[in-house]
Amino acid sequence: MKIAFFELEEWETDYLKKELGAEVEAVYSTDKLTEENVGDFKDVEAISIFIYSFITKEILDKLPNLKFIATMSTGFDHINLAECKKRGVEVANVPYYGENTVAEHAFALILAISRKLFESVERVKKEDFSLDGLRGFDLSGKTLGVIGTGHIGQHVIRMGKGFEMNIIASDPYPNEKAAKKLGFKYVSLEELLKASDVVTLHAPYCKETHHLVNKENIKLVKKGAVIINTARGGLIETEALVQALESGVLGGVGLDVLEEEVMIKEEKELLSKHYNKEEMKIALEDHILIHDPRAIVTPHNAFNSEEALKRILDTTVENIKAYSQNKELNLVKA
Ligand code: NAI
Numbered sequence: 001m002k003i004a005f006f007e008l009e010e011w012e013t014d015y016l017k018k019e020l021g022a023e024v025e026a027v028y029s030t031d032k033l034t035e036e037n038v039g040d041f042k043d044v045e046a047i048s049i050f051i052y053s054f055i056t057k058e059i060l061d062k063l064p065n066l067k068f069i070a071t072m073s074t075g076f077d078h079i080n081l082a083e084c085k086k087r088g089v090e091v092a093n094v095p096y097y098g099e100n101t102v103a104e105h106a107f108a109l110i111l112a113i114s115r116k117l118f119e120s121v122e123r124v125k126k127e128d129f130s131l132d133g134l135r136g137f138d139l140s141g142k143t144l145g146v147i148g149t150g151h152i153g154q155h156v157i158r159m160g161k162g163f164e165m166n167i168i169a170s171d172p173y174p175n176e177k178a179a180k181k182l183g184f185k186y187v188s189l190e191e192l193l194k195a196s197d198v199v200t201l202h203a204p205y206c207k208e209t210h211h212l213v214n215k216e217n218i219k220l221v222k223k224g225a226v227i228i229n230t231a232r233g234g235l236i237e238t239e240a241l242v243q244a245l246e247s248g249v250l251g252g253v254g255l256d257v258l259e260e261e262v263m264i265k266e267e268k269e270l271l272s273k274h275y276n277k278e279e280m281k282i283a284l285e286d287h288i289l290i291h292d293p294r295a296i297v298t299p300h301n302a303f304n305s306e307e308a309l310k311r312i313l314d315t316t317v318e319n320i321k322a323y324s325q326n327k328e329l330n331l332v333k334a
Contacts, residue, residue, distance in 0.1 A: 001024050001025065001045050001046055001324050002024070002025045002026075002027075002043060002044050002045050002046070003024050003025070003026045003027075003044060003045065003046040003047065003048060003068075003320065004026070004027045004028075004029065004033075004041045004044045004046075004047050004048070005026060005027070005028045005029060005047075005048045005049075006029050006031060006032055006033045006047065006048065006049045006050070006053050007029075007030065007031070007032055007049060007050035007052055007053060007072075007272065007274070008028055008029065008030055009030070009271070010030075012313060013028040015310065015313050016028065016313060016316075016317065019313065019314070019317045020317060020320070023321065023324065024046075024320065024324065027041070027044075030273070032049075032050075032052045032053045032274060033047060033049055033053035033055075033059065034053070034059075035058055035059060035062070038059055038062045038063065039062065041063065042062060042063060042064065042065070043065055044063065044065060044066065045065050045066065045067050045068065046066070046067060046068040046069070046070065046320065046323065047063070047066065047068075047069055047070075048069070048070040048071070048072060048316055048320065049069065049070075049071055049072065049078075050071070050072050050073055050268065050269075050272065051071070051073050051075060051078045051269060052078070052272060052274040053078065054078050054079075055069060055078065055079040055080055055084070056080055056083075057080055057083045060080070060083050060084065060087060060089065066087070066089050067088070067089060067090065067323075068089065068090050068091075068092070068320075068323045069084065069089060069090070069091045069092070070092050070316050070319045070320050070323070071091065071092070071093050071094070072094060072268070072312055072313070072316050073093060073094060073268065073312075074093060074094055074095060074096075074097075075093075076091060076093050076332050079091055079332075081332065081333075081334035082334055084334065085334040090323065090331055091331065091332045092319035092322075092323065092329060092330045092331050092332065093319075093330055093332050094311075094312050094315040094316060094319075094330070095315075095330055096151055097303075097308050097309075097311040097312045097315065098152075098267070098302075098303045098305070098308035098311070099151040099152050099154075099155050100155050101302065101303060101304075101305045101307065101308040102152045102155075102202075102230050102302040102303060103152050103155035103156045103158075103159055104159075104305075105230055105256060105298070105301070105302035106152075106156055106200050106202075106228050106230045106254075106256075106302070107156070107159050109228050109230070109254030109255075109256065109296055109298070110139070110198055110200070110226065110228055110254060111139075112254065112296050113226050113251075113252040113253075113254050113296060114136050114137050114138075114139055114198075114226070115136040116133075116134050116135075116136050118296065119133070119134060119293075120134050137197075139160075139163040139164070139165055139198075140163060140164040140165070141164065141165070141166070142165050142166070142197035142198060143165065143166045143167075143168060143195055143196050143197050143198075144156075144157075144160040144165040144166070144167050144168075144196065144197070144198050144200065145168050145169070145170070145192040145193070145195065145196030145198065145199040145200070146160070146167060146168070146169040146170075146184070146200055146202060147169070147170050147171075147189065147192065147199065147200070147201045147202060147203050147212065147213075147235075148169075148170075148171055148201060148202035148203030148204070148231065149169045149171045149174070149175055149178060149179075149184075149186075149202070150171075150202065150203075152202045152230075152231075153169065153171070153202035153203075154175075154178055154182065156200055156202060157169065157178075157182050157184050158182060161182065161183065165198075167182070167183070167184035167185070168184060168185050168186070168187045168191070168192055168195060168196065169184050169185070169186055169187070169192070170186065170187060170188060170189045170191075170192045171186065171203075174186045189212070189217065190217065190220055193213070193217055193218070193220040193221050194220045194221070194222065195222070196221075196222065196225060197222060197224075197225055197226070198225065198226045198227075198228065199213075199221070199225060199226070199227045199228065200227075200228040200229075200230070201213070201227075201228070201229045201230070201231045201235050201236070202230070202231050203231055203235060204231070204232070205231065205232030205233075205234045205235055209234075209235055210234055210235075211234070211235070211236065211237040211240075212235045212236070213227070213235065213236045213237065213240060214236075214237040214240050215237055215239060215240040215243065218237075218240040218241070218243075218244045218249065218250075219249070221244065221249055221250065223248070223249060223251075224248075224250075224251035225249075225250060225251060226250065226251055226252045226253065226254065227241065227250060227252075227253045227254075228253070228254045228255075229253075229254075229255045229256065229257055230255075230256040230257065230302045231257065232257050233255075233257040233258040233259035233260065234259055236259070237259075238258070238259045238288075238289065241253055241289060241295075242288055242289060242292075245289075245292055245294055245295065250294070251294065252294045252295070252296070253289065253292075253294065253295045253296070254295075254296045254297075255289065255295065255296070255297045255298070256297075256298045256299075256300055256301060256302040257300055258289070258297065267300065267302075267303035267304070268303070268309070268312065271304070315330065318330075
Protein backbone atom coordinates (compact mmCIF):
# COMPACT_ATOMS: atom_id res chain seq x y z
CA MET A 1 0.00 0.00 0.00
CA LYS A 2 1.28 3.45 -0.86
CA ILE A 3 0.36 6.15 1.63
CA ALA A 4 1.13 9.88 1.79
CA PHE A 5 1.24 11.72 5.12
CA PHE A 6 0.63 15.47 5.32
CA GLU A 7 0.93 18.28 7.89
CA LEU A 8 3.59 16.48 9.93
CA GLU A 9 6.14 17.85 12.34
CA GLU A 10 9.66 16.46 12.05
CA TRP A 11 9.43 14.32 15.21
CA GLU A 12 6.16 12.87 13.94
CA THR A 13 7.80 11.74 10.69
CA ASP A 14 10.54 9.97 12.64
CA TYR A 15 7.99 8.36 14.96
CA LEU A 16 5.77 7.17 12.09
CA LYS A 17 8.70 5.75 10.15
CA LYS A 18 9.68 3.69 13.16
CA GLU A 19 6.15 2.52 13.96
CA LEU A 20 5.05 1.70 10.41
CA GLY A 21 8.22 -0.15 9.50
CA ALA A 22 8.45 -1.62 6.04
CA GLU A 23 4.80 -2.68 5.95
CA VAL A 24 3.75 0.31 3.92
CA GLU A 25 5.40 2.47 1.31
CA ALA A 26 5.07 5.96 2.71
CA VAL A 27 5.91 9.54 1.78
CA TYR A 28 5.99 12.18 4.49
CA SER A 29 5.25 15.89 4.08
CA THR A 30 5.00 18.89 6.37
CA ASP A 31 2.67 20.58 3.85
CA LYS A 32 -1.09 20.39 3.63
CA LEU A 33 -2.65 18.47 0.76
CA THR A 34 -4.03 21.08 -1.64
CA GLU A 35 -5.27 21.33 -5.21
CA GLU A 36 -1.84 22.71 -6.10
CA ASN A 37 0.19 19.73 -4.87
CA VAL A 38 -2.32 16.87 -5.20
CA GLY A 39 -0.93 16.04 -8.66
CA ASP A 40 2.29 14.83 -7.02
CA PHE A 41 0.37 12.11 -5.14
CA LYS A 42 -2.03 10.78 -7.77
CA ASP A 43 -0.97 7.16 -7.38
CA VAL A 44 -1.52 6.88 -3.58
CA GLU A 45 -4.00 4.40 -2.15
CA ALA A 46 -4.16 6.06 1.26
CA ILE A 47 -3.54 9.49 2.78
CA SER A 48 -3.12 10.67 6.33
CA ILE A 49 -3.90 14.31 7.09
CA PHE A 50 -4.67 16.81 9.83
CA ILE A 51 -7.49 19.34 9.64
CA TYR A 52 -5.91 21.88 7.26
CA SER A 53 -6.05 19.49 4.30
CA PHE A 54 -9.57 19.89 2.94
CA ILE A 55 -10.65 16.71 1.22
CA THR A 56 -13.08 18.13 -1.31
CA LYS A 57 -14.69 16.55 -4.37
CA GLU A 58 -11.99 18.24 -6.50
CA ILE A 59 -9.18 16.72 -4.46
CA LEU A 60 -10.83 13.30 -4.54
CA ASP A 61 -11.22 13.59 -8.35
CA LYS A 62 -7.46 13.91 -8.57
CA LEU A 63 -6.73 10.84 -6.42
CA PRO A 64 -8.20 8.03 -8.56
CA ASN A 65 -6.54 5.21 -6.56
CA LEU A 66 -7.51 6.54 -3.13
CA LYS A 67 -9.23 3.98 -0.87
CA PHE A 68 -8.47 5.15 2.66
CA ILE A 69 -8.07 8.39 4.64
CA ALA A 70 -6.63 8.36 8.17
CA THR A 71 -7.22 11.75 9.72
CA MET A 72 -4.96 12.48 12.69
CA SER A 73 -7.79 14.31 14.42
CA THR A 74 -11.00 13.63 16.29
CA GLY A 75 -13.04 15.94 14.05
CA PHE A 76 -13.63 15.10 10.40
CA ASP A 77 -15.58 18.02 8.97
CA HIS A 78 -12.60 18.86 6.71
CA ILE A 79 -13.45 15.71 4.75
CA ASN A 80 -16.36 15.43 2.31
CA LEU A 81 -17.71 12.14 3.64
CA ALA A 82 -20.55 11.91 1.13
CA GLU A 83 -18.10 12.10 -1.78
CA CYS A 84 -15.83 9.56 -0.06
CA LYS A 85 -18.75 7.18 0.36
CA LYS A 86 -19.73 7.51 -3.31
CA ARG A 87 -16.19 6.46 -4.27
CA GLY A 88 -15.83 3.74 -1.65
CA VAL A 89 -13.13 5.68 0.23
CA GLU A 90 -13.06 4.71 3.93
CA VAL A 91 -12.26 7.36 6.56
CA ALA A 92 -10.81 6.65 10.03
CA ASN A 93 -10.30 9.15 12.85
CA VAL A 94 -8.75 9.31 16.35
CA PRO A 95 -11.76 9.25 18.66
CA TYR A 96 -9.89 9.64 21.97
CA TYR A 97 -6.36 10.48 22.93
CA GLY A 98 -6.23 12.74 25.94
CA GLU A 99 -8.85 12.02 28.57
CA ASN A 100 -6.40 11.60 31.47
CA THR A 101 -4.20 14.35 30.03
CA VAL A 102 -6.93 17.01 30.18
CA ALA A 103 -8.17 15.75 33.55
CA GLU A 104 -4.64 16.09 34.96
CA HIS A 105 -4.50 19.68 33.69
CA ALA A 106 -7.85 20.44 35.34
CA PHE A 107 -6.35 19.23 38.62
CA ALA A 108 -3.17 21.22 38.01
CA LEU A 109 -5.39 24.32 37.86
CA ILE A 110 -7.42 23.30 40.93
CA LEU A 111 -4.30 22.68 43.03
CA ALA A 112 -2.57 25.83 41.79
CA ILE A 113 -5.55 27.78 43.12
CA SER A 114 -6.18 25.79 46.31
CA ARG A 115 -2.51 26.02 47.36
CA LYS A 116 -1.89 29.55 46.00
CA LEU A 117 0.97 28.04 44.09
CA PHE A 118 1.85 30.98 41.86
CA GLU A 119 1.85 33.58 44.63
CA SER A 120 3.96 31.21 46.76
CA VAL A 121 6.53 30.57 44.06
CA GLU A 122 6.75 34.23 43.07
CA ARG A 123 7.35 35.21 46.67
CA VAL A 124 10.19 32.75 47.15
CA LYS A 125 11.78 33.88 43.88
CA LYS A 126 11.99 37.30 45.53
CA GLU A 127 13.66 35.58 48.50
CA ASP A 128 10.66 36.40 50.68
CA PHE A 129 9.62 33.45 52.81
CA SER A 130 6.69 35.08 54.66
CA LEU A 131 3.36 33.25 54.65
CA ASP A 132 1.06 36.29 54.78
CA GLY A 133 -1.86 35.84 52.41
CA LEU A 134 -0.71 32.40 51.27
CA ARG A 135 -3.22 30.32 53.22
CA GLY A 136 -4.94 27.88 50.90
CA PHE A 137 -7.69 25.33 51.40
CA ASP A 138 -7.92 21.53 51.53
CA LEU A 139 -9.61 19.57 48.79
CA SER A 140 -10.33 16.66 51.14
CA GLY A 141 -13.95 16.86 52.30
CA LYS A 142 -14.87 19.55 49.73
CA THR A 143 -17.51 19.08 47.03
CA LEU A 144 -16.40 18.82 43.43
CA GLY A 145 -19.10 19.54 40.83
CA VAL A 146 -18.35 17.95 37.46
CA ILE A 147 -20.34 19.29 34.49
CA GLY A 148 -20.17 16.61 31.79
CA THR A 149 -19.40 13.02 32.77
CA GLY A 150 -17.93 11.73 29.51
CA HIS A 151 -14.38 10.49 29.03
CA ILE A 152 -12.59 13.45 30.63
CA GLY A 153 -15.23 14.08 33.30
CA GLN A 154 -14.95 10.50 34.56
CA HIS A 155 -11.16 10.79 34.86
CA VAL A 156 -11.64 13.99 36.86
CA ILE A 157 -14.11 12.18 39.13
CA ARG A 158 -11.61 9.39 39.81
CA MET A 159 -8.92 11.95 40.62
CA GLY A 160 -11.34 13.88 42.86
CA LYS A 161 -12.05 10.65 44.73
CA GLY A 162 -8.30 10.25 45.24
CA PHE A 163 -8.32 13.64 46.97
CA GLU A 164 -11.21 12.44 49.18
CA MET A 165 -13.66 14.93 47.67
CA ASN A 166 -17.45 14.46 47.54
CA ILE A 167 -18.45 14.34 43.92
CA ILE A 168 -21.66 15.55 42.29
CA ALA A 169 -22.21 15.83 38.57
CA SER A 170 -24.62 17.11 35.96
CA ASP A 171 -25.14 15.71 32.48
CA PRO A 172 -28.28 15.56 30.29
CA TYR A 173 -27.32 11.94 29.55
CA PRO A 174 -26.52 10.55 33.01
CA ASN A 175 -24.33 7.45 33.13
CA GLU A 176 -25.82 5.69 36.17
CA LYS A 177 -23.46 2.74 35.78
CA ALA A 178 -20.45 5.06 36.08
CA ALA A 179 -22.12 6.88 38.99
CA LYS A 180 -22.46 3.62 40.88
CA LYS A 181 -19.00 2.37 40.02
CA LEU A 182 -17.16 5.63 40.75
CA GLY A 183 -19.38 6.74 43.62
CA PHE A 184 -20.87 10.06 42.58
CA LYS A 185 -24.37 11.50 42.39
CA TYR A 186 -26.17 13.26 39.55
CA VAL A 187 -27.91 16.55 40.38
CA SER A 188 -29.32 19.40 38.29
CA LEU A 189 -26.93 22.10 37.07
CA GLU A 190 -28.54 24.54 39.51
CA GLU A 191 -28.03 22.18 42.47
CA LEU A 192 -24.45 21.55 41.36
CA LEU A 193 -23.67 25.27 41.25
CA LYS A 194 -25.20 25.78 44.69
CA ALA A 195 -23.42 22.88 46.40
CA SER A 196 -19.93 22.77 44.86
CA ASP A 197 -16.73 24.19 46.27
CA VAL A 198 -15.03 23.51 42.95
CA VAL A 199 -16.95 23.43 39.67
CA THR A 200 -15.21 21.92 36.65
CA LEU A 201 -16.55 21.84 33.09
CA HIS A 202 -16.12 18.88 30.73
CA ALA A 203 -19.04 19.26 28.33
CA PRO A 204 -18.81 19.86 24.57
CA TYR A 205 -19.47 23.30 23.13
CA CYS A 206 -22.58 23.55 20.95
CA LYS A 207 -25.72 25.66 20.59
CA GLU A 208 -27.26 23.97 23.63
CA THR A 209 -24.22 24.44 25.87
CA HIS A 210 -23.44 28.05 24.85
CA HIS A 211 -23.12 30.03 28.11
CA LEU A 212 -24.10 27.04 30.23
CA VAL A 213 -22.71 29.06 33.13
CA ASN A 214 -23.97 32.60 32.76
CA LYS A 215 -24.71 35.89 34.55
CA GLU A 216 -27.96 34.48 35.92
CA ASN A 217 -26.97 31.06 37.27
CA ILE A 218 -23.53 32.15 38.50
CA LYS A 219 -25.43 33.91 41.28
CA LEU A 220 -26.21 30.45 42.67
CA VAL A 221 -22.54 29.63 43.22
CA LYS A 222 -21.32 29.21 46.80
CA LYS A 223 -19.37 32.21 48.04
CA GLY A 224 -15.66 31.65 47.51
CA ALA A 225 -16.10 28.67 45.14
CA VAL A 226 -13.69 28.02 42.29
CA ILE A 227 -14.59 27.45 38.63
CA ILE A 228 -12.32 25.46 36.31
CA ASN A 229 -12.81 25.30 32.54
CA THR A 230 -10.65 23.06 30.38
CA ALA A 231 -13.44 22.30 27.87
CA ARG A 232 -14.40 25.25 25.65
CA GLY A 233 -14.49 28.98 26.41
CA GLY A 234 -18.02 29.46 25.08
CA LEU A 235 -19.46 27.27 27.85
CA ILE A 236 -19.07 30.21 30.26
CA GLU A 237 -20.22 33.79 29.74
CA THR A 238 -16.97 35.68 30.34
CA GLU A 239 -18.77 38.69 31.77
CA ALA A 240 -20.32 36.42 34.39
CA LEU A 241 -16.86 35.29 35.51
CA VAL A 242 -15.51 38.83 35.63
CA GLN A 243 -18.50 40.08 37.63
CA ALA A 244 -18.45 37.11 40.01
CA LEU A 245 -14.75 37.64 40.70
CA GLU A 246 -15.30 41.36 41.21
CA SER A 247 -18.21 40.86 43.60
CA GLY A 248 -16.31 38.20 45.56
CA VAL A 249 -18.81 35.42 44.73
CA LEU A 250 -15.99 33.41 43.16
CA GLY A 251 -12.79 32.74 45.04
CA GLY A 252 -10.85 31.87 41.92
CA VAL A 253 -11.02 30.67 38.35
CA GLY A 254 -8.72 28.37 36.42
CA LEU A 255 -9.13 28.46 32.66
CA ASP A 256 -7.40 26.66 29.86
CA VAL A 257 -9.91 28.01 27.35
CA LEU A 258 -11.36 31.46 26.76
CA GLU A 259 -14.48 32.57 24.99
CA GLU A 260 -12.69 34.27 22.07
CA GLU A 261 -11.18 31.02 20.92
CA VAL A 262 -14.42 29.26 19.96
CA MET A 263 -13.06 29.09 16.41
CA ILE A 264 -10.69 26.35 17.54
CA LYS A 265 -12.07 22.97 16.61
CA GLU A 266 -9.26 20.66 17.44
CA GLU A 267 -6.55 21.06 20.05
CA LYS A 268 -3.64 19.95 17.92
CA GLU A 269 -4.49 22.84 15.58
CA LEU A 270 -2.68 25.07 18.07
CA LEU A 271 0.62 23.35 17.36
CA SER A 272 0.26 23.55 13.59
CA LYS A 273 2.37 25.92 11.53
CA HIS A 274 -0.82 26.66 9.59
CA TYR A 275 -2.59 28.13 12.62
CA ASN A 276 -2.59 31.93 12.96
CA LYS A 277 -1.05 32.30 16.41
CA GLU A 278 -0.98 36.10 16.21
CA GLU A 279 -4.80 36.27 16.04
CA MET A 280 -5.01 34.06 19.08
CA LYS A 281 -2.48 36.16 20.97
CA ILE A 282 -4.36 39.39 20.30
CA ALA A 283 -7.63 37.82 21.37
CA LEU A 284 -6.05 36.55 24.55
CA GLU A 285 -4.15 39.74 25.32
CA ASP A 286 -7.41 41.65 25.30
CA HIS A 287 -8.85 39.44 27.90
CA ILE A 288 -9.52 41.08 31.20
CA LEU A 289 -9.37 37.79 33.09
CA ILE A 290 -5.73 37.19 32.28
CA HIS A 291 -4.77 40.11 34.47
CA ASP A 292 -7.00 39.26 37.42
CA PRO A 293 -4.82 37.90 40.23
CA ARG A 294 -7.47 35.34 41.22
CA ALA A 295 -7.56 33.88 37.72
CA ILE A 296 -5.09 31.38 36.36
CA VAL A 297 -5.19 31.12 32.59
CA THR A 298 -3.22 28.62 30.52
CA PRO A 299 -3.00 28.88 26.72
CA HIS A 300 -5.25 25.95 25.74
CA ASN A 301 -2.49 23.62 26.72
CA ALA A 302 -4.43 20.87 28.52
CA PHE A 303 -4.12 18.37 25.65
CA ASN A 304 -0.44 19.05 25.08
CA SER A 305 1.45 16.20 26.68
CA GLU A 306 4.03 14.05 24.98
CA GLU A 307 1.98 10.94 25.65
CA ALA A 308 -1.28 12.39 24.30
CA LEU A 309 0.37 13.47 21.04
CA LYS A 310 1.97 10.06 20.67
CA ARG A 311 -1.43 8.45 21.23
CA ILE A 312 -2.74 10.37 18.19
CA LEU A 313 0.05 8.87 16.09
CA ASP A 314 -0.34 5.41 17.62
CA THR A 315 -4.06 5.34 16.84
CA THR A 316 -3.35 6.56 13.30
CA VAL A 317 -0.82 3.77 12.81
CA GLU A 318 -3.31 1.23 14.21
CA ASN A 319 -5.99 2.60 11.85
CA ILE A 320 -3.66 2.24 8.86
CA LYS A 321 -2.56 -1.27 9.83
CA ALA A 322 -6.17 -2.33 10.41
CA TYR A 323 -7.16 -1.00 7.01
CA SER A 324 -4.29 -2.83 5.31
CA GLN A 325 -5.46 -6.06 6.99
CA ASN A 326 -9.10 -5.50 5.93
CA LYS A 327 -10.19 -4.84 9.51
CA GLU A 328 -12.60 -2.10 10.58
CA LEU A 329 -11.12 0.29 13.15
CA ASN A 330 -12.32 3.79 14.08
CA LEU A 331 -14.15 4.15 10.80
CA VAL A 332 -16.28 7.27 10.42
CA LYS A 333 -19.69 6.74 8.89
CA ALA A 334 -21.10 9.33 6.45
P1 NAI B 1 -17.25 13.28 25.83
O1 NAI B 1 -18.07 13.42 24.60
O2 NAI B 1 -16.69 11.96 26.20
O3 NAI B 1 -18.11 13.80 27.08
C1 NAI B 1 -18.88 14.97 27.08
C2 NAI B 1 -19.99 14.78 28.10
O4 NAI B 1 -20.66 16.05 28.21
C3 NAI B 1 -21.03 13.75 27.69
O5 NAI B 1 -21.29 12.85 28.76
C4 NAI B 1 -22.26 14.58 27.38
O6 NAI B 1 -23.49 13.91 27.65
C5 NAI B 1 -22.05 15.75 28.33
N1 NAI B 1 -22.87 16.92 28.05
C6 NAI B 1 -23.44 17.31 26.89
N2 NAI B 1 -24.18 18.42 27.10
C7 NAI B 1 -24.07 18.72 28.42
C8 NAI B 1 -24.65 19.71 29.24
N3 NAI B 1 -25.48 20.63 28.76
N4 NAI B 1 -24.34 19.70 30.57
C9 NAI B 1 -23.52 18.76 31.09
N5 NAI B 1 -22.97 17.78 30.35
C10 NAI B 1 -23.23 17.77 29.03
O7 NAI B 1 -16.11 14.38 25.70
P2 NAI B 1 -14.70 14.41 26.45
O8 NAI B 1 -13.72 13.62 25.68
O9 NAI B 1 -14.91 14.13 27.89
O10 NAI B 1 -14.32 15.97 26.25
C11 NAI B 1 -15.07 17.00 26.85
C12 NAI B 1 -14.68 18.32 26.22
O11 NAI B 1 -13.34 18.65 26.57
C13 NAI B 1 -14.65 18.29 24.68
O12 NAI B 1 -15.91 18.54 24.15
C14 NAI B 1 -13.67 19.36 24.35
O13 NAI B 1 -14.36 20.57 24.13
C15 NAI B 1 -12.82 19.51 25.59
N6 NAI B 1 -11.41 19.20 25.36
C16 NAI B 1 -10.48 20.13 25.73
C17 NAI B 1 -9.13 19.91 25.55
C18 NAI B 1 -8.11 20.93 25.95
O14 NAI B 1 -6.93 20.81 25.53
N7 NAI B 1 -8.44 21.92 26.74
C19 NAI B 1 -8.67 18.65 24.92
C20 NAI B 1 -9.72 17.71 24.60
C21 NAI B 1 -11.04 18.00 24.81
